[in-house]
Amino acid sequence: MNDRVYYFIKPYDESLPLPPAESFAQILNEAYLHPFNWKARTTRKSFWWSTLINLVIGILCILLGFYAFNQNINPGIRIVDGIVAAVVYLWLFLAALGQTIRRLHDVGYSGYWYWAAFTGYGAMFLFYLELQPSVQRQVKWGKYLFSDQDYPKGGAKSNVPVPTIGQILKEHFFDCFKWDARSTRTSFWVGTAISQVIMTIGVLACYLLSFMLLAPFSVTESDSGDAKVIGVIFIIFIIFFIAAAIWAFLAQLGHTVRRLHDAGFNGGWWWLGVIPYVGQLLLAFLLFHPTVQNEVKWDKYLFDPEDRIRQIKIKKIIPIWG
Structure with a gap:
């Protein structure tokens, strides 16, 4: 070959x-x-x-x-x-x-x-x-x-494991700080797409809820009890939205670092995305790269052990062409 x-x-x-x-x-x-x-x-x-x-x-x-x-x-x-x-x-x-x-x-x-x-x-x-x-x-x-x-x-x-939707969601949103691992291309792009959909819905909901909360101020005196309650609710909502945005950022960061590891690159290449336009395109090209078949120093996936064992058994039975 x-x-x-x-x-x-x-x-x-x-x-x-x-x-x-x-x-x-x-x-x-x-x-x-x-x-x-x-x-x-x-x-x-x-x-x-x-x-x-x-x-x-x-x-x-x-x-x-x-x-x-x-x-x-x-x-x-x-x-x-x-x-x-x-x-x-x-x-x-x-x-x-x-x-x-x-x-x-x-x-x-x-x-x-x-x-x-x-x-x-x-x-x-x-x-x-x-x-x-x-x-x-x-x-x-x-x-x-x-x-x-x-x-x-x-x-x-290929002997690349295929995660389920549940495993992808867990990896993307609840394994934010597990950077010393790798993530398949399918896992990364599906998780990224789901995250984008959720964030889009969240932003639309934010605009709608903000309008619903702020509209009463046009007919309510600013020092009234109702206005103060609405103001407190609005502040809580803003804090919640900021926390969700930070969580989404950390989730995407962790998944990106693991995807770079899976493609054989150091996670530090994430900083390319800080460069407008050109850097973001270069980072995307690295994330497109397929899983490297040879072992890397981050050689583990965040799946259940039995899934990895099943992949190893398949690899022993079926000849793998690189």
């Missing part, structure tokens, strides 16, 4: 079957005639060719729309052009969605990771996954649409 490891894209194991080669016609067929076939996988070549075609068709639709609505032509034709453009955009979206889900399957990730596109770093992580080569093993989401080729069972299978 080739022992080289590229930072973003690992080379294929030449001792295992390579992904099937699709013709251009098969790529078009897969992308635009099978948008709802999500129980399958697609190659990196097929995904990026279809992405390029979607971009070209989308630009042509925009140009057609500008022409239709900026020229002195029949209003009926404008309506037809608008409807056609809307239908084309909808079909392009569905085609891209199907291809993205199948591409995630092809690199060993569930299609639900598509939702990462709606977060900042998550969109970058999704882009990173779309760049990865096919995993040279069977996946639980089916095979390629235009090939009967399949990979041998257990080939190139």
